[in-house]
Ligand SMILES: [Fe+2]
């Protein structure tokens with residue numbers, strides 16, 4: 438028996454009774470507490486094991502009362518797994534195994550890059566290099582967005598991405614030049630990783646992944662370009678005063694970007 442989503446929600450018991458007030462849910466804590474209070478004040482009886490007779494979708498094999506069958510909004514077909522909301526299954530992935538494994542590796546690498554950029558930002562912030570700190574913090578956000586792009590791609594194609602443990606990033610650096618070189622090395626490693634995903638997509642004739650990776654390949658050209666410029670400019674700032682000027686210049690540039698975005 439197939440039912441539409443609308444039909445299911447029209448007949449299913451909704452545990453919380455009322456929707457949480459969106460304007461009142463400004464923090465994660467208030468979202469969960471609003472759900473709890475909505476449940477407590479609901480005029481509809483919450484679903485409990487005792488209140489709901491076992492239904493066909495429980496697959497217990499016992500005879501069912503007619504009203505129990507009517508209450509059941511799920512399929513009675515044991516093969517109809519996509520209708521089992523209590524144990525939802527993903528659709529079958531159509532990402533070739535090698536491409537998926539490369540995508541997984543790279544999305545974790547992007548998350549690791551975010552972690553590393555955040556560490557560079559903290560080092561700069563602790564030394565009042567506010568411009569560099571903001572810049573690296575923004576880069577950390579961009580790397581997370583890169584990981585999310587890959588995650589969305591995998592999910593859209595029926596694959597579940599796998600998150601790995603992230604190694605702790607380095608904390609000690611000899612100088613701002615050391616920091617700039619660290620960022621450059623990271624981006625070069627990122628380019629190698631992106632190219633590996635693309636090569637896997639080419640070998641598997643996986644056209645959607647190839648198109649996705651075109652974006653990343655272009656992005657890495659830009660990332661490596663600003664890294665090279667940053668290393669040159671930090672090398673050129675040979676005294677504390679010129680480093681401070683460089684930092685203030687970056688701060689002003691980022692503030693200008695923020696105004697444009699508003
Ligand atoms: Fe990236």
Ligand SMILES: [Fe+2]
Pocket residue numbers: 550580624627660
């Ligand atoms: Fe990057």
